[in-house]
Amino acid sequence: MGLFDFLKSKTTQPKNSKTEQITDFSVGDIIYTKTDSKFNLYKLLAIDTEFECYHILTYSPIDNLPSLTDIDKLSIFVYHSPFDKKAFANATLLTNQSLIASDLIGYHEYLRQTQDLSFYVTIANSYYKAGLALTDQKKHYDAIDSYSKAIDLFPQFFEAIDNRAFCKMDLGLWTDAIEDFKLSLQHNPNSLLAEFSIGECYFKIGDYDNARRQFEIAHSIDPNHQAPRQFLDKINAILNK
Numbered sequence: 001m002g003l004f005d006f007l008k009s010k011t012t013q014p015k016n017s018k019t020e021q022i023t024d025f026s027v028g029d030i031i032y033t034k035t036d037s038k039f040n041l042y043k044l045l046a047i048d049t050e051f052e053c054y055h056i057l058t059y060s061p062i063d064n065l066p067s068l069t070d071i072d073k074l075s076i077f078v079y080h081s082p083f084d085k086k087a088f089a090n091a092t093l094l095t096n097q098s099l100i101a102s103d104l105i106g107y108h109e110y111l112r113q114t115q116d117l118s119f120y121v122t123i124a125n126s127y128y129k130a131g132l133a134l135t136d137q138k139k140h141y142d143a144i145d146s147y148s149k150a151i152d153l154f155p156q157f158f159e160a161i162d163n164r165a166f167c168k169m170d171l172g173l174w175t176d177a178i179e180d181f182k183l184s185l186q187h188n189p190n191s192l193l194a195e196f197s198i199g200e201c202y203f204k205i206g207d208y209d210n211a212r213r214q215f216e217i218a219h220s221i222d223p224n225h226q227a228p229r230q231f232l233d234k235i236n237a238i239l240n241k
Contacts, residue, residue, distance in 0.1 A: 003218040023088070023089075023093075026044065027047060028044065028059075028097050028098055030071060031088060031091040032236045033091050035061075036107070038061040038062065040058070040061050041071075041094070042091075043099075043103060045103060045107045048082070053085065054088065055083075055084050056083055057107075058137075059075065060076070071094075073098065078106070079107075080107055081111075094143060101146075104152065104153075106158070107228070108120075108153040111153065121156065125148075127153065128150045131143045131147040133164060136164075140168075141171075142166050143167050144168065147160045147167070150175070155189045161184040162184050164180050164195060166197075169204075170182060174201040175205070178201045181194040181198045183199065191221075196214070196225075196227060199217075199218060199231060202236070208238060210232070211235055215229075215231045215235065216228075219232065
């Protein structure tokens with residue numbers, strides 16, 4: 001069965017659905033149906049109440065229901081599809097999982113393709129604010145995921161990239177933080193914060209040559225800022241021993 005035929009069959013209301021009460025599922029629910037001895041699993045990403053529509057992620061059909069610990073190992077067949085709620089009249093709830101950034105890449109692409117910029121930037125900003133709250137709570141991994149959602153939906157969101165990098169620094173993930181700050185500079189060139197922070201990460205891992213180069217860049221951006229000059233003095237003292 002081709003992809004188009006597969007999706008078409010799933011969006012068609014079952015013949016007996018008129019006599020069945022349709023279950024209202026929730027965001028994060030993982031539900032399944034069974035067809036021709038195969039289990040078809042879906043994850044609910046968003047609900048469009050106006051059009052009575054579910055936005056879902058579809059996993060590849062499998063022979064047996066997975067254990068809850070094996071769900072994350074399932075292969076993804078389609079990252080996003082909109083479905084009439086009636087298509088799931090016979091679906092069964094397996095479990096509920098929080099949505100993570102990688103779940104939403106298809107849905108975010110759909111939003112960018114179908115909605116005004118102001119609409120999905122508002123959503124990206126809500127992810128960002130959630131990341132700020134999680135950062136304040138020292139839940140750095142959760143904050144990283146929330147910032148990642150914002151970045152995936154609106155890639156130019158350099159503030160979210162910077163904050164994700166700071167979370168990685170708090171976790172001691174220095175090289176990962178460097179990559180984020182470099183990404184931030186692609187969208188916000190000549191940033192003192194990003195250039196200096198890259199230098200700080202290099203300093204933490206003992207790469208003093210690259211650290212010195214970064215602090216020199218930061219110093220050239222703002223010669224009056226004391227931090228780059230102070231770190232340059234530290235590095236020169238270390239290298240001149």
